[in-house]
Amino acid sequence: MNAERYMVRAPGKLFVAGEYAVTEPKQDSLIIAVDRYLSVDIQANRSNRLDLPQLKLTDISWKLDEEKVTFSVQDQRLNFIKHVIETFIAYAGEQSPVHIFVTSELDDRSGKKYGLGSSAALSVALMTALLKFSTNSQAAKDPLTIFKLASIAHFKAQGNGSCADIAASTYGGWLNYRSFDSDWLIAQLNQAQSVSALVQSDWPDLKITPLKQPEELHFLIGWTKESAQTAPMVAKVRNLKTEQPERYQAFLQDSQRAVEQIITGFQQGEVEPIFAGITANRAALKMIGTEAGVPIESPALTKLIEAVSTHGAAKTSGAGGGDCGIAFVSDPADCEHIYQLWTKAGIDPLDIHVSTDGVVIY
Known part of the structure; x- marks a missing residue:
């Protein structure tokens, strides 16, 4: 059994400018990653198991049937995780079983929610962890591949969005972000384009440009x-x-x-x-x-x-x-x-x- 174990950490986000407009083509926005993080601990296990103790979701198992994930419990909060795992399998193939343990500091310990983008950080951290643990571990070093895979999973789960929060969690820092053409991605998914081909494609209109914070700001x-x-x-x-x-x-x-x-x-x-x-x-x-x-x-x-x-x-x-x-x-x-x-x-x-x-x- 694979004895490897990794901890993956992704930051939360805050929008600085361009909200609402960023969902439209060729609209610029400014977004940042913040120093509050979601962490995924992944290691080999005898069967696929998932723990999210802060959500009181523990000792959950899942099975695969034709690249579709079925969890041992039904809970809407597992929707993003389901699509991340399925997108990963469509890209890298079925891998050896793992135990995934998720913790987050994106919300206050008392349960207060700040709006720091927990679903995006989860998608990015989990996708990176699965890639690192896989036979295609080199992909875990490429932020654009991570961004594209997490965005595909996001669209499969939700069907819309700018994915600016995914960019922030993937790249960090200050970003000038312009969303890809969402209609193009939806059309590709509806045409059953392979995930590998999508990752290798140029995504129309996408722009992710790091910015440097002025010293006086x-x-x-x-x-x-x-x-x-x-x-x-x-x-x-x-x-x-x-x-x-x-x-x-x-x-x-x-x-x-x-x-x-x-x-x-x-x-x-x-x-x-x-x-x-x-x-x-x-x-x-x-x-x-x-x-x-x-x-x-x-x-x-x-x-x-x-x-x-x-x-x-x-x-x-x-x-x-x-x-x-x-x-x-x-x-x-x-x-x-x-x-x-x-x-x-x-x-x-x-x-x-x-x-x-x-x-x-x-």
Whole structure:
């Protein structure tokens, strides 16, 4: 029996700019990996076994039937894992049995959810672990292969999404991300294109470009203590595409201009374009939220943002409606003052920073 054992760790993510628009073709976004991680411990076992103790899912076995996974228990929370394993098998073939043990620090120990992208980190860490343990272990060293395989699994599980969070968990750091053509991927999957062929293909429109944080830029994260249901909010915004196409296109243009301004600031190492772009992206998101009837900027997030107004720039992160907000300042002395304002407003400053590493194998 294979005596190898590996620990694989993938970071969570936060959106910085370009939310909602990033699901459309040729729309830029900015996303970061954060230093909170999901870990997968994988080792040889007599039979396939899975443990996720933090979800109270333990001693779960699975069987394969024509590359389809059947777990010993039925639980919707296993859906992403099922599709990751099936995508891996379609790519690398059936391998020797393993024991997989999953732990996460992406949410608070008390159960508070911050919105750091646990499903993406799980998909990336588990896919990397399976690849490393397989006869095709070299693939575990190639971030683009990992990204593509995790994205295929994601689309099989969910059917949509930008996969920006998968890029963050795979590559780490600050990323200028532009999504691949999702219609193309769906068409390939519907045509039963092989997973190996898909991995080897050039994915239309995909862009993953690392960025360097300017030395004068300081990045803060605050948590509103509110959670948000992302899917209904995204669906309402997407409805504007057919109901009010002109306003939807205006939003896409505003978002793209704002993100380009932020990226220029990163490329030039200057904070003022970043502040201006963050402020412009906030305005675009508020507009589309109002038009769609979606509370992207909740009252708590507005308090978080306004506390920063005289120091730098701030906005919602991700779908909004709750979870985290982000802020940028140039003077390190402002950080503590903003934290005090946030705390007074009932917002928790989070001791979370950018993770320069993406998925790592130990």
